[in-house]
Amino acid sequence: MASSVSGPISLPDSRYDLSTYWGRVKHCADISDPSTLLTNSASLEKSKELISQYKNGQIKQMTPELWNAKKILDSTVHPDTGETVLLPFRMSSCVLSNLVVTGGMLTPGLGTFGTLFWQIANQSLNVAINISNANKSHPLSTSQLIQNYTIAVTASCGVALGLNSIVPRLKNISASSKLILGRLVPFAAVVSAGIVNVFAMRSEEIKKGISVFDENGDEVGTSKTAAIYAVGETAASRVINATPIMVIPPLLLVKLQQSVLKGKGLGIQTLANLGLITVTSFAVLPFALAIFPQYQGISVNRLEASLTGKKDKNGKEIDTVYFNRGI
Template identity: 70%
Template sequence: MASSVSGPIPLPESRYDLSTYWGRIRHCAEISDPTMLLTTQKDLDHARSIISAYRHGTLAKPTAEFWRAKKQLDSTVHPDTGETVLLPFRMSCCVISNLVVTVGMLTPGLGTAGTLFWQWANQSLNVAVNSANSNKSHRMSTQQLVSNYAAAVTASCGVALGLNNLVPKLKGIKPNTRLILGRLVPFAAVVTAGIVNVFLMRGNEIRKGISVYDSHGDEVGKSKKAAFFAVGETALSRVINATPIMVIPPLILVRLQKGLLKGKSMGVQTLGNLGLIAVTSFAVLPFALGVFPQRQAIHVNRLEPELQNKKDMKEKPITTVYFNRGI
């Protein structure tokens, strides 16, 4: 993000009002814009120079070029480290990276092997995205990463296989209801594992605290309470993000298979499923991402006592601090 570029003058968070849901939707549509995948290292270097000029007063006010530079950095660079996030794990690649595994998980009639494979693939992608974009106040060891990864995969596969075995045995429900419940099994598995994944991958943040900053971008200290907010909201966002993508296409596909796609080959049905998931993902992603702001503000009274009587570099009392929620 552009906030990784240092300077005495604070950056505007966005060209949109992030205190409103609609403003966050428009902001998230920008940082998830897939055209940002075309950003080169030369573009990033130029963007950093523009942002640095603003933060040091050389650039008097935001211009169209400034907003373009900020968009490139916000969609490509990690806010804590300033490092370029690996391409498949950037927010601008979110829909594309998830498209294949989502289609795989939502393919009707998967057997045990297919269910296990696609749940493993999805959790592998989730772990990579979590690791690449999480708050970097505390680094995770390789051992912790491997154990947390194994736990997330076990949770997703266990829920998926358990529900796949349970749904056919349910009594007193109509065949169509049973069909719909079967199609929603991947959603339940993804949500469960997503929550487990977030809390395991980011457990160090809750135990040790995350960095909180004043309005000038200077670190005030580390807060466990801020970490709990960050991780809790991220876990809830996993549910919100997965719901439309894992629920809407399967339900529409059930209807299409009784009408337009009835009797069509598996290849045609797979293409239809792919199209439904792609359209839904691109349409709803900004709405899901915008529920919680990534850069959160919190009053110091809600944090630890040692953070409540700090002053900034101008010797003014700090009443509000900011932290990176992660994604």
């Protein structure tokens, strides 16, 4: 993000009002804009240079060119490390990266092998996105990554296979209800495993705390309580994001298969399924991302006692600190 560029002058957080939900929706639409994936290294360096000039007082006002530079950095660069996030794991690539695995998971009639394959593929992608966008206060070791990845995959596959075996044996419900429940099995697996995934991959943050900063961007200390907020809200946002994508397309597909797609070939039905997933994903992503602010302020009175009574570089007592929730 643009906040990773050094300079004594603070950069405006957004051209939109991030204290409002609608302002965050428009901001998230910016950082998830797939067009930023076309940014090359020259454009990225130019954006960093422009932001640096502003933060060092060489440019006095935000201009459309500066806002665009900020948009590029916010969607491309990690806010803690200043490093470029690998393209498939940026939030601007979220819909495109998830399209294939989501389409695979929502394919009707998957057998045991297909269910396992797509659940593993989905959790592998989730792990990569979590690692690439998480708060970097306490990076995980390789052994921890492998252990937590195994936990997430086991949860995902266990729920999916378990529900797939239970739904056909349910009694006292109609065949159409069984069909709908069967189509929602991937949703249950993704939601449950998504929560496990976030908490497992970011467990070190909860154990050790994450860095919190004053309004000038200077580190005040670390907080386990802030880490719980950050990880918990990220897990909740995963559920919120997955719900419309994993629920609306399969239910609409059932209706379409009973009407306009009835008797159509597998290829046409697959394209219809991917189309539904794509449209829904692009439509809901900014709204899901905007539920919780990425950078949040919290009163020091709600955190550890060790953070109270501290003063900033100007001698002012700090009553509010800020943290990066991660994505």
